[in-house]
Amino acid sequence: MKHFKLVYTAGVILLSVLLTLGIASLILAVLGADVLKTFWVIFCYPFTTLKNLSGVINIMTPLTIVGVGICVAYRSGIVNIGGEGQMIMGLLLAIVFALNTELPRALALPAILFFGVLGGACWGALPGLLKARFGVSELLSTVMFNYIAAQFYSYCLRVPLLDPAVAGGSGDPQTVKLSTSEWLSRINEVFPSLDKGMRFHTGIFIALLIALLVYLFMWKTPVGFKMRAAGASDRAARYGGISVSRYMVLAMMISGACCGLAGTVEILGVHHRGLGNCTGGYGFSGIVVALFGGLHPLGVIPAAFFFALISYGCSALQINKIPVPSNMIDVLQGLVILVIVAAKLVLANPYLMDRAQRRLCALLGRKEAA
Amino acid sequence: MTPNAITSLRIEHITKRFPGVLACSDISLSVGKGEVLALVGENGAGKTTLMNILMGLYTPDEGKIYINNQEVVFKSPSDAFACGIGMVHQQYMLVPNLTVTENIALGMAQLQDGAKQDPFLTRAKRAAKLDLAAVRRHIVAISEHYGLAVDPDAYIWQLSVGEQQRVELVKTLCFGAKFLILDEPTSALTPQETDELIALLRRMSAELSIIFISHKLAEVKALSSKVAILRGGRLVFRGNTADHSSADIAALMTGHEVYLPVNQSKREPGKPMLEVRDLFVRGDRGNMALNKLNLTVRAGEIVGLAGVSGNGQRELAEALTGLRMIESGEVLLDGVNLAGKTPRQIIAQGMGYVPEERNIEGIVPTMSIRENLVLKDIGKPPFSHAGLISNKKIDQNADALREKFDIRCSGVNVAAGSLSGGNIQKVILAREISRNPKFLIAVYPIRGLDMGAAEFIHKQLLALRDQGVGILLISEELEEIINLSDRIAVIFKGQIQRTLGRGEATQRKLGMMMAGVKEI
Numbered sequence: 074m075k076h077f078k079l080v081y082t083a084g085v086i087l088l089s090v091l092l093t094l095g096i097a098s099l100i101l102a103v104l105g106a107d108v109l110k111t112f113w114v115i116f117c118y119p120f121t122t123l124k125n126l127s128g129v130i131n132i133m134t135p136l137t138i139v140g141v142g143i144c145v146a147y148r149s150g151i152v153n154i155g156g157e158g159q160m161i162m163g164l165l166l167a168i169v170f171a172l173n174t175e176l177p178r179a180l181a182l183p184a185i186l187f188f189g190v191l192g193g194a195c196w197g198a199l200p201g202l203l204k205a206r207f208g209v210s211e212l213l214s215t216v217m218f219n220y221i222a223a224q225f226y227s228y229c230l231r232v233p234l235l236d237p238a239v240a241g242g243s244g245d246p247q248t249v250k251l252s253t254s255e256w257l258s259r260i261n262e263v264f265p266s267l268d269k270g271m272r273f274h275t276g277i278f279i280a281l282l283i284a285l286l287v288y289l290f291m292w293k294t295p296v297g298f299k300m301r302a303a304g305a306s307d308r309a310a311r312y313g314g315i316s317v318s319r320y321m322v323l324a325m326m327i328s329g330a331c332c333g334l335a336g337t338v339e340i341l342g343v344h345h346r347g348l349g350n351c352t353g354g355y356g357f358s359g360i361v362v363a364l365f366g367g368l369h370p371l372g373v374i375p376a377a378f379f380f381a382l383i384s385y386g387c388s389a390l391q392i393n394k395i396p397v398p399s400n401m402i403d404v405l406q407g408l409v410i411l412v413i414v415a416a417k418l419v420l421a422n423p424y425l426m427d428r429a430q431r432r433l434c435a436l437l438g439r440k441e442a443a
Numbered sequence: 444m445t446p447n448a449i450t451s452l453r454i455e456h457i458t459k460r461f462p463g464v465l466a467c468s469d470i471s472l473s474v475g476k477g478e479v480l481a482l483v484g485e486n487g488a489g490k491t492t493l494m495n496i497l498m499g500l501y502t503p504d505e506g507k508i509y510i511n512n513q514e515v516v517f518k519s520p521s522d523a524f525a526c527g528i529g530m531v532h533q534q535y536m537l538v539p540n541l542t543v544t545e546n547i548a549l550g551m552a553q554l555q556d557g558a559k560q561d562p563f564l565t566r567a568k569r570a571a572k573l574d575l576a577a578v579r580r581h582i583v584a585i586s587e588h589y590g591l592a593v594d595p596d597a598y599i600w601q602l603s604v605g606e607q608q609r610v611e612l613v614k615t616l617c618f619g620a621k622f623l624i625l626d627e628p629t630s631a632l633t634p635q636e637t638d639e640l641i642a643l644l645r646r647m648s649a650e651l652s653i654i655f656i657s658h659k660l661a662e663v664k665a666l667s668s669k670v671a672i673l674r675g676g677r678l679v680f681r682g683n684t685a686d687h688s689s690a691d692i693a694a695l696m697t698g699h700e701v702y703l704p705v706n707q708s709k710r711e712p713g714k715p716m717l718e719v720r721d722l723f724v725r726g727d728r729g730n731m732a733l734n735k736l737n738l739t740v741r742a743g744e745i746v747g748l749a750g751v752s753g754n755g756q757r758e759l760a761e762a763l764t765g766l767r768m769i770e771s772g773e774v775l776l777d778g779v780n781l782a783g784k785t786p787r788q789i790i791a792q793g794m795g796y797v798p799e800e801r802n803i804e805g806i807v808p809t810m811s812i813r814e815n816l817v818l819k820d821i822g823k824p825p826f827s828h829a830g831l832i833s834n835k836k837i838d839q840n841a842d843a844l845r846e847k848f849d850i851r852c853s854g855v856n857v858a859a860g861s862l863s864g865g866n867i868q869k870v871i872l873a874r875e876i877s878r879n880p881k882f883l884i885a886v887y888p889i890r891g892l893d894m895g896a897a898e899f900i901h902k903q904l905l906a907l908r909d910q911g912v913g914i915l916l917i918s919e920e921l922e923e924i925i926n927l928s929d930r931i932a933v934i935f936k937g938q939i940q941r942t943l944g945r946g947e948a949t950q951r952k953l954g955m956m957m958a959g960v961k962e963i
Binding site for chain 2: 298
C-alpha cells in the first residue's frame with residue numbers, strides 16, 4: 074500500500090467534485106432544466122469561441138487583483154471584507170483624475186492607475202489604523218466602510234460627476250465617458266494580426282504582474298516575512314521584535330491598493346465610465362477566490378480563472394435558452410466553497426486516512442503493516 | 444448506577460496505533476486494591492494514550508481490559524465512569540464563572556445523561572429536578588470523608604490552581620469514582636501544594652486505587668507502591684517502588700544514565716550586566732505587579748528568580764524585553780537604559796529571551812523551523828541582502844543549528860508547531876544562543892519537558908554562563924533553581940524578598956520565603 078496516500082487524496086478530491094456536481098444536478102433538476110446541457114453551457118460553452126473566452130478573461134482580471142489583495146491581508150492576520158469599498162474609492166479617485174487631466178496617454182494611463190491604487194490604499198489603511206490603534210475589529214470596520222464608500226460614490230454619480238446627457242432623465246446615473254486615450258486597449262488593438270474574437274483588455278497582464286510581484290514581496294523579502302509572521306502569531310512576532318501594528322496597517326494598505334487597482338482596471342478596461350454597480354461584487358467574490366487559491370498569490374490565478382469561467386457560463390444560460398436564473402452562479406459558488414472546506418477538513422485529518430487504510434486492508438484480507 | 448468497588452484492574456496486551464506512530468505496544472499492567480501505581484516515562488512514551496484508553500476516550504486496536512477479573516469494553520468515557528474509573532486531567536475542565544457546586548452538578552447531569560439506559564425525556568427531567576442543595580450536601584460529605592478542603596460556594600475563578608485541582612478531585616469522587624487516574628497532578632502546583640497533595644493522595648489510597656502519571660521522581664518515590672516505566676510506547680519496567688532508587692528509574696525512563704547538571708563553577712562573575720532599579724510595572728488588571736523591584740545580575744552569573752507564579756515574574760520578564768510598558772524605574776543592560784525602548788531595540792542591545800509560553804510566543808507555530816530560527820534576524824545580513832531573503836543562508840543556518848542543538852525533526856521545513864515541547868524549546872534556545880546575547884532571560888525553561896530534554900537545556904544554560912553571559916532564570920522548580928543558580932532571588936508580591944547565595948539556599952528555606960516569610 075505504498076501509494077495509499079496518493080490514491081486516498083485523489084479519491085477524496087474526486088469524490089468532492091462528484092458531490093458538487095451531484096448536488097448541483099439535483100438543484101437543476103428541481104428547477105426543471107436539462108442537467109447535462111446546463112453543465113455544458115456553464116463549463117464548456119465559454120471555451121467555444123474566442124469571444125467567449127475573452128469574456129472569461131475580462132472577469133478573471135479584477136478577480137485576480139482583488140484576490141491577491143485579500144491574500145496579503147489574510148496572511149497578515151486581517152480578514153479584509155472591505156474590498157468593495159476599496160475598489161469604489163480607488164476607481165472614484167481614478168475617474169476624477171481621468172476626467173480632469175490633459176496628459177498624453179503614456180503619462181495619463183499610469184497616473185490614473187496610480188490614483189486608483191492611492192484611493193484604495195487610503196481607504197484600506199483606515200480600518201488598519203483603527204485596528205492597530207484602538208483594537209477595532211476589522212470585520213466590523215471594513216463592512217461599515219463599504220457602506221460609506223458605496224453611499225459616497227452614489228452621491229458623486231448623482232451630483233458632482235453626473236453626466237449631463239442623463240441629467241433630468243430617467244436613465245441610471247453615470248459619469249461622462251472617459252476619453253478613448255485613457256482606455257485600456259483590447260488585445261486585438263495592440264496586436265492587429267490577432268483574431269477579431271480576441272477582445273479581452275490588457276488589464277489581465279497587470280493582474281498577472283501584480284500576482285507575481287505580491288508573491289515575491291510576501292515570500293522573498295524580509296518585510297513580507299515579518300508580515301506573515303505577524304499574521305501567523307502576533308504574540309510571537311511581537312516577541313521577535315516585529316512591530317505588529319505597523320505591519321497591520323501596511324498589510325491593509327497593500328490590500329486596499331490591490332482592490333483600488335482592480336476597480337480602476339475594471340473601469341478603464343470594461344465600462345469606460347463610472348456607473349452604479351460597476352464593481353460587479355468582485356470585492357466579495359475576491360475573498361472566495363483568495364480562499365480557493367490557498368491564500369497564495371499564484372494560487373489565486375487559476376482560482377480566479379475557475380470562478381470567472383462559471384460566472385461567465387452562468388450568465389450565458391439565458392442566451393442558450395436554459396430556464397435557469399443566472400443567479401445559479403451564487404449557488405454554485407456556495408456549493409464549491411462548502412465542498413472545498415469539507416474536503417480540506419477530511420484531508421487534514423490523518424486519523425480518517427488511517428482508518429480508511431485499515432478498513433481497506435481488512436477488506437483485502439491482508440495483514441496490516443505496522 | 445453506583446459502581447462496585449474495584450478490587451483489581453488489569454490491562455492485557457494493549458496496542459494502539461496512530462498514523463505513523465505506535466503509541467502503545469503490547470502493554471500489560473495490573474493494579475490491586477489500595478495500590479498506587481506510578482506511570483512514568485518521557486514525553487511521547489505513550490502514558491497519556493494508555494490512560495485515555497482506560498478512560499474510554501480511545502479504543503485500543505488490540506488488547507483487553509479487566510475489572511475485578513471481568514472483561515470490560517469502554518466505548519466512551521461514560522462507560523468508564525459507570526465502572527467507577529475517574530480521571531483528573533492536566534488541564535482542569537471547570538467553568539470559571541460558576542461555583543464549585545454548579546460545576547460539579549454540571550458534570551453530573553452530563554454524566555448521567557450519557558450513562559442512562561432510557562435515552563428519551565431524561566435530559567428534560569433531570570434539568571427540572573436539578574437539586575443543587577443535594578449536590579452541595581454530597582460535596583460536603585465527600586470532602587469531609589477524604590479530608591479535601593473545598594468551599595462548595597466559591598467561584599472557580601476565585602480559587603488557586605491547587606484548590607481547583609481539589610475541586611477536580613471532589614468532582615471525580617462525586618461521580619462515584621473508585622479508581623483514580625491523575626495526569627501529571629503536580630505540574631502546576633507550588634512546592635507546598637505538592638506536599639499537601641501527596642499527603643492527601645496517600646490517605647486516599649487507603650480506600651481507592653490510584654494511577655498517577657509523573658515526570659518527577661521525588662513524587663514517585665514518595666507516593667507510589669508500584670512503578671511502571673514506558674519508553675517509546677513499550678513497557679520497559681514494572682516493579683515495587685521501594686526496591687529501586689530514583690537514579691535507576693531515571694535511567695530506565697530515558698534509556699541512558701541521566702545526570703541533571705549542577706552549577707559547580709568557582710569562577711567569579713564579572714561586571715553588572717543587568718541592573719534593575721526601583722522598577723514599577725502594571726499587571727493586566729491595572730494593579731502594580733512590580734512594586735519597586737531591584738535586582739542585579741552580573742556577567743557570567745545565573746540568578747535564579749524563585750517565587751510562586753503570579754508574584755510578578757511574567758511582568759518582570761515582559762518589562763525587561765520591552766513587551767510591557769514600564770511605569771517608572773530603570774533597567775540597565777550593560778549600561779544602556781532599556782526603559783521605553785521597543786522590543787526590537789532591546790533585542791538589538793543583546794537581550795535574549797526564552798519565553799514562558801513557548802508554543803505561541805517563542806515560535807510562530809505555522810512557520811517552518813528554518814524560518815523560526817531567523818525570526819529575529821531576517822532583516823539583516825547574512826539572511827537578507829538588499830531587501831531580498833537569502834534562502835541559502837537560512838538553510839545553512841538551520842542545518843547547522845539543527846545539528847548543534849540536536850533538534851529532532853523530519854526536516855527543517857516542517858512547521859515548528861508540529862514539534863514536541865522539548866524540540867520547540869531547543870529551536871528557541873538555538874535561536875537565542877546563536878545570536879550571541881549579552882543577557883538571557885529564561886522563563887520556566889524545562890516546564891513540561893522530559894528528563895532528557897531538561898538535561899540538554901540545563902547544560903546549554905550553564906555553558907552560556909561560562910561564556911560570560913548573564914542569565915536570569917525564572918522558575919517555580921526549586922530543584923532547578925538550586926542546581927543552576929549562582930545566586931537566588933526570591934520574588935514575592937512584586938518585590939525581591941531576599942537574595943541568597945548558592946550555599947545558603949535549601950528547598951525548605953526557599954519555600955517559606957516564597958510564601959512571604961522574610962526572615963528565617
